[in-house]
Amino acid sequence: MSGLKIVVFLGSTREGRQGEQVAKTITEMLKAKGHEVEIFDPLTLGGDGHVHQPLQFYKDLTKAPEWQRNANQKVVDAQGYVVVTCEYNCQLPPGLTSTMDQFPPASYRHKPCSIISYSMGPFGGVRAAALARPFLSEFGMITTPTSCTIPQIQDKFSEGKCTEDRVTKNMDKVVAELTWYGTAIAEKTKADGVPTPAPELY
Numbered sequence: 001m002s003g004l005k006i007v008v009f010l011g012s013t014r015e016g017r018q019g020e021q022v023a024k025t026i027t028e029m030l031k032a033k034g035h036e037v038e039i040f041d042p043l044t045l046g047g048d049g050h051v052h053q054p055l056q057f058y059k060d061l062t063k064a065p066e067w068q069r070n071a072n073q074k075v076v077d078a079q080g081y082v083v084v085t086c087e088y089n090c091q092l093p094p095g096l097t098s099t100m101d102q103f104p105p106a107s108y109r110h111k112p113c114s115i116i117s118y119s120m121g122p123f124g125g126v127r128a129a130a131l132a133r134p135f136l137s138e139f140g141m142i143t144t145p146t147s148c149t150i151p152q153i154q155d156k157f158s159e160g161k162c163t164e165d166r167v168t169k170n171m172d173k174v175v176a177e178l179t180w181y182g183t184a185i186a187e188k189t190k191a192d193g194v195p196t197p198a199p200e201l202y
Contacts, residue, residue, distance in 0.1 A: 003034035004079040004182045010041045011085040011096030013049060018153045022118055023084045025162055029175050030082075038074060042095040045071060049098060056104035072103045080182035081113040081141065082174070087128035092135060100139070106198030109140030110189070112181035114174045115147040124149030140198065142185075144177040146170065 008027055012019040020041075027037045042049050046067030055072050058064045086093050115132045117125030126149050133143050148170040150156055155163075162168045 003036055004179065004186065005074075005077055006030055006035050006037045006080045006082065006178070006182070007075060007078045008037060008039045008082045008084060009096060009099060010039055011083065011093045011099075013042050013093075013095040017086070018118060018120065018157075019084050019086055021157045021160055022116055022150065022153070024160060025157070026082055026084065026116060026171055026174065029171060030178075033175060033179055035179070040071065040099055042099045045099060047102075049095060051098050051101045054101055054104065056106070068102055072107055075103050075107040078111065079186045080111060080178050081108070082116060082178065083113060083132055083136065084116045084118075085125060085128045085132060087117065087119055087125040090127045092128050092131050097135070104198075105139045108136075109198040110194045110196075111141055111185060112144055112178055113141040114144045114178045116150070116171070116174060117147065118150035118153040120152065120154050122151050124151035124153075142181065144174070144181055146173040146177050148174050 008023050008030075010019055010023045023039050023041075027039060030037045046065060053064070055061070055064055055068055061069065083096065085096050088094070113136050115129050115136075117129035117132070119125040129147050129149060136143050148167065150167050156167055157163060162171065
């Protein structure tokens with residue numbers, strides 16, 4: 001089949017954030033494999049970055065903000081996702097959870113998601129990466145086996161390019177697994193549908 005539609009979720013909102021270059025790098029790597037990619041940036045997606053009313057809680061969806069409805073349709077149409085997360089206080093960052101919580105689990109269900117975590121310290125956001133798996137599972141997503149952790153991120157990129165072979169190789173694995181799972185699930189869904197359809201919105 002042709003390339004997949006993929007949404008990359010950027011988790012950080014703070015000034016001087018390092019995750020933006022990670023999101024751009026993985027986006028270019030995915031596009032090089034023929035995929036159509038869009039970055040969901042909590043600073044520019046819409047609203048004010050907070051969840052005031054998740055889409056599924058509107059009894060009349062026409063009352064939801066247009067940006068929220070349009071973004072949800074992109075989540076629905078996507079065949080795979082990548083989460084680019086930093087780590088705040090040993091937790092997932094609120095910019096990531098708030099962005100993803102805008103949309104119902106039904107929009108994500110039965111689709112793969114890869115995890116890339118990073119930090120300016122020596123551990124690469126591994127605690128956030130570990131917490132991301134149950135968080136994503138609650139949406140009905142399947143997390144891919146390989147995650148990419150990037151310690152001392154401030155030393156790993158230059159002019160938008162990754163400068164460390166280990167990180168590049170792990171990002172290549174992320175791309176390969178997301179492509180494999182996304183293609184397999186998309187083809188099976190096209191042939192037979194999904195095993196347990198998600199509840200419809202109001």
